[in-house]
Amino acid sequence: MTKPIIRSHLIAGGQYHDIDYARADLLRRLGASPHVRTTVSHSYADLTPLDTARLLVTYTCNVVPHADAVARLRAFVEGGGRWLALHGTNSILAQNERGRWYAPEDDTGFMDLIGSQFAAHPPIAPYRVSVRAPDDPLVAGLGDFDVEGGDELYYMRLFGEAEVLLDAAATGPARGFVERDWPHDGRHPVLYRKKVGAGEIVYFTLGHRRGHYDMEPLLSYYDTVEKGAWEIAPFNLILDRCIAWGLADG
Template identity: 40%
Template sequence: MAERIDAHFVAAGKYHDIDFARLEILKLLAEHPQIRTTVACDYADTERLAQCQFLVTYTCDLMPGEAEAAAIRSWLEQGGKWLALHGTNSILRFTETGVDCPDERPEVMEMLGTQFKAHPPIGPFTVEVADKDHEFTRGIDDFEVVDELYLSKTTAEIDTLMQTRFEGEATGFVDADWPETVVPILYTRDIGKGRIVYNTLGHCRGHYDLPDMEPFYTHPERCAWDYPVYYDLLRRGLGWAMRTGG
């Protein structure tokens, strides 16, 4: 008989179809009846997090407060597991010169290992498997995907499992011009006894997710969610999070 596993899921933020992502991830969690998940729209419930084996986040432009970030780091150091998805590492400020991603929360970005800085228009790119003998990647070949390519600044030591390459313009961002860059797509970061697994894929946007810019967004976007390999990666991430240790 499987033992109960407690999990906490933060799903909230801007410019994305959070409802869609929340439901899809909850479906994957529901494949394991022993997982008992609480769902939140911010990082405030650190008491609940302390009771959990793992944390899942799908957010955009949503940071934990200083005390919350310290509590998360302490929880990680003691062995917590954090499956961070897509925009978890994003801070967005709209300026006259474009979207800025300022270094306002260096302690959070150091904890996560990267900070989002820009993305080019949604389009196709090749995801390369950098480590073919890892539990997250074993048996997966390089693949093509249409998604929002997250260009990031590395802020701490990470172990890149999947990557891509980009050179060009991230239209509309302050950091718009990018020389040829190796971009992490899936990576791990160890903190004390705990670990973060970050998967930057998975943009989604529905009709009603840009209320201040476009009241009805004509063409909904599902990006990596349209690809079976993305669900495979999510399931592998949850399988890792469920396991004791490692």
């Protein structure tokens, strides 16, 4: 039986990450179904593809839309659209005069819409992710799992209500960040759902990826290759489920 075309839009762009790897991988997953057609951009400058899209996928860092684009994004989700936001989508990064990183306050409403804003992360090290909503289809059948390979545990400012599906415990101070100290007994969302009108946003903080040439203009060569959670089975299973959720009817 002929299936109707489903349209999705991918925004992949920004700094300090292997955006090319993420873009190619996400397009491969979206293209696994022949009736799915995906448009691609590196920013929020042109959101006309959302007029016909069912799913928006974002993998960005330091890419923030203007207020009018935020209004368009909100209208898309409120009207029933689905948005899968990955890793650094909620990140605005800057450095102070001492070279410490900080997250400037967002005045566009973007982070309020998403439900979180990256603030800092502890040194990259293995950490354990816990399942908090075992009956949710995105994580059903999964147990707690370890993240290795150089991914980041996000310390975030949270806005509004969301259903946390995965979280992780803080693992130490965020060295090199202005907001250095976080509660050592605190837990931080790794995967959550946020309903907005008739639609929904799913935010997945995993997915860090950085190669030797991804720190320009700060560094011309980065010594360490950080492959992140892309190398572990639970991440790939959840990511595939998230994309299937985003493309499904209703």
